[in-house]
Structure formats: C-alpha cells, structure tokens
Amino acid sequence: MIQKVWFTFIWSTIKCGLFFYSKKITILGKENIPKKGAVLFAVNHPNGLLDPLYVTTTNKRQNHFLVRAASFKHPFIKKILVSLYLMPIYRIRDGVQQLSNNQEIFEKCHAILKKKETLMIFPEGSHNKKRTVRSLSKGFVRIVFGALEKYEDLEVTVIPVGITYQHTSHYPAKVTVNYGKPIATRALYESHPLAKSIRILKEEVYEQLKVLSVHISDDQEYERILQQLNKAQIDFTEVNKTNKMIQTNRFPVAKPPKKNYLKPLLYLIKLNSILPYLIWKKISKNIDEVEFIDTFRFSINLFLCILFYGIQALIISRYFGSTLGLFYLAISALIIIIYVKLTPTNAKEHAALV
Known part of the structure; x- marks a missing residue:
C-alpha cells in the first residue's frame, strides 16, 4: 500500500513535470489498452529513461518496468x-556471469502477469536516437x-x-506515443x-513498431532520406x-527554419533557475550518451527547480508577504508554459535548455 502511494505521488509529479517540459504530447491508440488483464507493452527505445516516463504517464495501468542492470x-x-x-x-555486456540473474527476474515477471498487471519492456535491447526500428531480442x-x-x-x-x-535531447520536447493493436x-x-x-510474435511486434513510430530503413539511403525530411522541416x-513520405520517396520542398522570437524568455527562465541551471551544466559535461541527455x-x-522555486517563494513570502510569494510562483510557471508551448520546434534545431 505504501509503495503504491509513493509510486502515485512520483507518477503525478513526473506527469506534471512532463507537461512543463513538453511542447506537445500526442497520444494515439489509447483505446487499444485493456482496462484489465495481463499486458506487456513492447516499446521502441530512442531516448533513454524518458521513454518509459512518457509511456507510463499516458496510460492508467500500474506498470512494472524492465531496464538495463547498469x-x-x-x-x-x-x-x-x-x-x-x-x-x-542483464545483458552480455554486464558480464556473462550476470546473465543467470535474469532467471529470477523472469520469475518475477511471470508473477506480475499472473496478477494481471502490466510489464513494460524495450525489446530492441538498448536505446538509440536513430529513426529506425532495430532488430528485436527474444x-x-x-x-x-x-x-x-x-x-x-x-x-x-x-x-x-x-x-x-x-x-531527442532537445528542449522543449515534442513527442507522439502511439499504442498499437493488441496481440492475444x-x-x-x-x-x-x-x-x-516466437518468430511470429517477434515479427508482428516488429512490423507494428515500424508503423507506430517513424521508421527509415537503416541502409545506404538512410542519411539521404533523413536530410530530405529535415530540409522540409517535417513534423x-x-x-x-x-x-508515407518515406515509403513513397516523395518529400515537400525545402523550407527555412522558423525563427524563435521567444528566445528572450529562455534567458529569463535560466536566470530565474540559475542554481539548477549551473548544476545541470556541470553534470551535462559528464554525459557520454546523447540518448541520456533528456x-x-x-x-x-x-x-x-521545484526545490529552488519553493525556496525563492518562501523567501519572498517571508519579506514581502505570502501573496507576492504565490504571485512569483504563478508568474514563473506561466513564463515556462508560454515558452515551452509556443516556441517553434524546427526539424533541425539545437535548443539550449534549463
């Protein structure tokens, strides 16, 4: 019971955080999720641990996750x-001797499914920002x-x-979470x-993932197609x-990127979040994998930011009154919402971030 309350609190906090972090979250196929019964979500994996956060906060099932042992x-x-x-x-790269630990994990997964709960798994086995659905592990x-x-x-x-x-790895985020057809x-x-x-189930999941996410075949044409899409400022x-553009090999004409007239707001957000921003900048230098930046x-x-804004609001309330403290919080949230929701997301944009 305590664990469920804790999870619900964290889930709600993350869902609220993703609202402020994301320009738009599009959810498709939500009607395909059974309200009851054992479910395994098989998810593609372009963007580190942010992927399970978007999936678990866009459905109401109690999710259990399998993530890499590291x-x-x-x-x-x-x-x-x-x-x-x-x-x-555990994977081979974690050490061959560690693979035996997976048997215990599989037993736990069986028990979860027996209780008619849900599992979330990333069958590609690793994350990669490339716009390609990779081969699935079994x-x-x-x-x-x-x-x-x-x-x-x-x-x-x-x-x-x-x-x-x-x-991937840019702020503000814009994402589509697309739930496919249930497979009994x-x-x-x-x-x-x-x-x-085994072969049939893997192929069915693989074929659906190629439709549910943007898929460019990982061959000699990959870079050409990606450049065509970027030049056309495709969403x-x-x-x-x-x-459909990829399959028909027909792309719109090239377009210039949209100008971001809200850039001054980003600097204001950074100034208002100066301590979290400086901590992030220091930590970001040690991130080796681009998929983990987000x-x-x-x-x-x-x-x-929750902690920092709360402390600043308390200081303002202490010296200028609680009304002004609450006003500070409201204005801080409003500035972030305006920037995140209205700033353009071009096909090749390298945004800085808070």
Whole structure:
C-alpha cells in the first residue's frame, strides 16, 4: 500500500513535470489498452529513461518496468528504482556471469502477469536516437510464453508502443506515443511449435513498431532520406504522414527554419533557475550518451527547480508577504508554459535548455 502511494505521488509529479517540459504530447491508440488483464507493452527505445516516463504517464495501468542492470549499481539509486517498480535486466555486456540473474527476474515477471498487471519492456535491447526500428531480442517473448506455460488459465496481451520525438535531447520536447493493436498470445502459443510462435510474435511486434513510430530503413539511403525530411522541416510527430513520405520517396520542398522570437524568455527562465541551471551544466559535461541527455536534464531540473522555486517563494513570502510569494510562483510557471508551448520546434534545431 505504501509503495503504491509513493509510486502515485512520483507518477503525478513526473506527469506534471512532463507537461512543463513538453511542447506537445500526442497520444494515439489509447483505446487499444485493456482496462484489465495481463499486458506487456513492447516499446521502441530512442531516448533513454524518458521513454518509459512518457509511456507510463499516458496510460492508467500500474506498470512494472524492465531496464538495463547498469542503472542499479548505486545502492541508494537501486532502492529508489525498486520502489518505483523497476527491475534490472542483464545483458552480455554486464558480464556473462550476470546473465543467470535474469532467471529470477523472469520469475518475477511471470508473477506480475499472473496478477494481471502490466510489464513494460524495450525489446530492441538498448536505446538509440536513430529513426529506425532495430532488430528485436527474444527476451520479451520468453517472458510471455514462460508465463503462459506456467499458468494455463492466463492470457497475456502484447501491445507494441511506438515513441517518436521531434528531436531527442532537445528542449522543449515534442513527442507522439502511439499504442498499437493488441496481440492475444494464448492462441498463438498453443497453435504452433514454440520456435514458430516466437518468430511470429517477434515479427508482428516488429512490423507494428515500424508503423507506430517513424521508421527509415537503416541502409545506404538512410542519411539521404533523413536530410530530405529535415530540409522540409517535417513534423516527425505526425507519424503516419512522415512514414508515407518515406515509403513513397516523395518529400515537400525545402523550407527555412522558423525563427524563435521567444528566445528572450529562455534567458529569463535560466536566470530565474540559475542554481539548477549551473548544476545541470556541470553534470551535462559528464554525459557520454546523447540518448541520456533528456533523461538527466528532465530529472535533475524537475526536482531541483521545484526545490529552488519553493525556496525563492518562501523567501519572498517571508519579506514581502505570502501573496507576492504565490504571485512569483504563478508568474514563473506561466513564463515556462508560454515558452515551452509556443516556441517553434524546427526539424533541425539545437535548443539550449534549463
């Protein structure tokens, strides 16, 4: 009970934070999510730990997450992650001897599905900002079919989920979360030999992900197509429209990027958040993977800005009255909302950030 209250509090805080962080969050296919029963969300993975945050805050199911084991190295961080229903998944790069730990994790996943709760898995196995759906590992299939084998009365619904960003690692974010068609797995598991069932489920999820997110084949044409889309200032979050251009090889004419006349507001936001901004700038120098820039930027600034704005509001209230303190908070929030919601997001924009 305490864990659920804690999770709900963090979930609500993150959902509110994403509102202030994102220019627009488009949710498609939400009607495909079953209100009850065991569900496994199979999600593409372009943008680090921000991907599960967008998925879990755009559906009302109680989600459990499988994330890479490296995130659990620090004991304190591990306790926080476990309290938020995150579980480690081990890969060869974590050490061959660590792979045996996955069996225990799979058992926990089976128990979660037995309780008719939900799992979120990233079957590409790693994050990559490239606009390509990569080959899927069979780990998620092993979990599903393992649960079906263990519990004969269980049905597990697999829902592919495509995430597409206008940019990864840029602020403000603009993203589409696209829930695909449910795949019933019991009949598939019982109708074919195991090897064939595994192949069919992987192919079905893969084919759906190529439609649910922007997909450019990773071949010699990738860079040419991407450049054509960028030059035309395409809104990548219009997934169906963008994929149609890619499939037909027909692109709009090149357009100049829109000017950002709200840039002065960004400097005002930085000045008002000077301590969180300076802390972020120092930490950002040590981020090696571009796919983790958004993750750290959002996480650090969410909690630091809440704390920093709260302290500043208390100081103002102490010396000038509570009305002015509340007015400061309201104006600070309004400035961020105006900048985030109205600033243009061009196809090739390198925005600074708070």
